[in-house]
Amino acid sequence: MYLPFYTTASSLLSTNSGETSLTVGLNIVICIKQVPETTEVEFDKETGRLKREGVAAVINPFDEYAIETGLRLKEKHGGAVKAISMGPPMAEQALRDAIAMGCDEGILVSDRVFGGADTWATSLTLAKAIQLTGPHDIIICGLKTTDGDTGQTGPEMAEHLGESCISYVSQILGVEDGKVTLKRNLDDGVETLEAPLPLIITVSKDVGQPRLATLRGRLAAKKATIKVITNKEMGMNPKELGLDGSYTRVTKIFTPEPHAGGEVIEGTPDQLADAIYRKLKEAKIV
């Protein structure tokens, strides 16, 4: 439950309260997704949709780094870590696993009308759900999911919330005066950035190895009540949600064709080196 005037680091900043003796914690939200444990999945040829039933499900491995980042922030600055996930009822388990790692709370955003959402509809739904669950200082997402592989939900959510977003964060250097300094990986190097709260980040594996669930965490996870948000609470137009609210449509799913191969040769190391060398000459590489 949330107090209506809950103090957050960012609200303190915006009210310009100056010096304060209050110990202000960070309201940290982690977006997680439950994904199939293996990426070798089947798909429904009729609907073009993936069959998610019957496959063991886990927290998206990239999201575990997001959880780790959130837990470290809480350890340093105080506050609370809330895990939120959009998915079918079975995704509740992913939230319990997040609590077992140390998250304080799990929220499941689940409704039939959310089904089949692309990244636009997903980010919109998650943004609305996060707004509904109270204030936040920082939202942390994994780099991408192992099933969809897009990495788009975080930045799109930032746009829906009107907040700034930093992708590929590798290290959080500090949180002070309502601002975060951090490092992020780009293709050609590492940037050091400063951003105001509230903020959305996606984190890379460089943030640090995710911790394992503790026994105490497991017990907490078992006892925890997972709050469920449906569209009844959100009151959104179903046309904006799920498959109907998605701008993109999957028209075909197929298995990639294997690359055409050439010859496979055996022989002595000398013969093999010779054959490779001839091929290099043929291709005008040497």
Place this chain on the structure above:
Amino acid sequence: MSKPVNVGDACTGCGVCVSACPFGAITITGNKALIGDACRVCGICEPVCPVKAITIKKAEGPQSFADWRGILVYAEQRDSRVHPVAYELLGKGRELATTLGEPVYAVVIGSGLANAAEELVKRGADKVLVYDHPSLVTYRDDPYSQILTEATKELKPSIFLIGATSIGRTLGPRVAAKLKTGLTADCTSLDIDPETRLLLQTRPAYGGNIMATIYTQNSRPQMATVRYKVMTEAAADPAHRGEIIKKPVDPARLQDRVKVLAFEAAKEQVSIVDADIVVSGGKGLGEPKGFELMKQLAEALGGAVGASRPTVDEGWIDYRHQVGLSGRTVRPKLYLACGISGAVQHQAGMKTSDVIIAINKDREAPICRISTLAAVGDLYEVVPRLIEKIKEQKTSGTPQS
């Protein structure tokens, strides 16, 4: 969110819709119906309006996007130089443009862009919008996404392509969300459906185990980020003519919340992405020291060292060397895979290489099936002999191109 229910100028303020609305969402304000927040877009008001002033944007069904024409390419730049992925997108963009009979546009944002803009024209852009201002010298999500959104609204392209670089993959979603349109991530193939003329965007999912073809029907532009080193670069044609339009930039008008405090360029000299020759090592090396041998072979060939994911996970070599779906995609003239089994995720990052040579103990390894030449043997026996042969030829003085 904008309401999909629109009240046109024909509205007389008669109030028939007010009593018809089951949610009490409509009021008459200033002789015109006003749709309030309580609206649930049920559609009851649309047919009851006697003057047909109410229209509801349908989420389903084909719409006319006839005024959205052209293929727009975002030309990412670093230090005023256009990232080569933009030339690849111009190559693909021209192909799509020819099929559709539409023009090719480019947008470039940064500082000191005169040369960049000219180069984009040579590479096939019919029109280039240039946002050149000292305040834009470093990339930031906020101002770049705002400018790019405005440029897109001005150009109204049917298709909008962005390179799936680290910057493109964070900029793309920001712009797509602002434009309220679909975005397909990390595409490896783009085609036009001959019947619908829609852009068919194909991309790997589930770690490359599955390919999905995706389209955007009910919004424009059709946006995609496109993987680097997959499409063929447009050649520079000095004779190609295009219009360069310098757009005004007013920093005061641009949102800019994130400050860049420092940038540290990556250390290594040869980037595997740009190398013509990549020598990669896998778990078959047996130990981290094996990469020393890979380095020697790469040096002999004048190439860069790549690595499979397991070796990076084990900490044998830095992540920047990783080839594959979760690493870099490479498209060298020669890809030499030593002790790499060639899981589908690895193949996704190298299979478009011109020549693939594998050295592997296991002839059943997947890499052997996709290689131009697969040598079944011990890499520690074969590679030193190969290095010798290459060096022999070099010292024999045969000039090589």
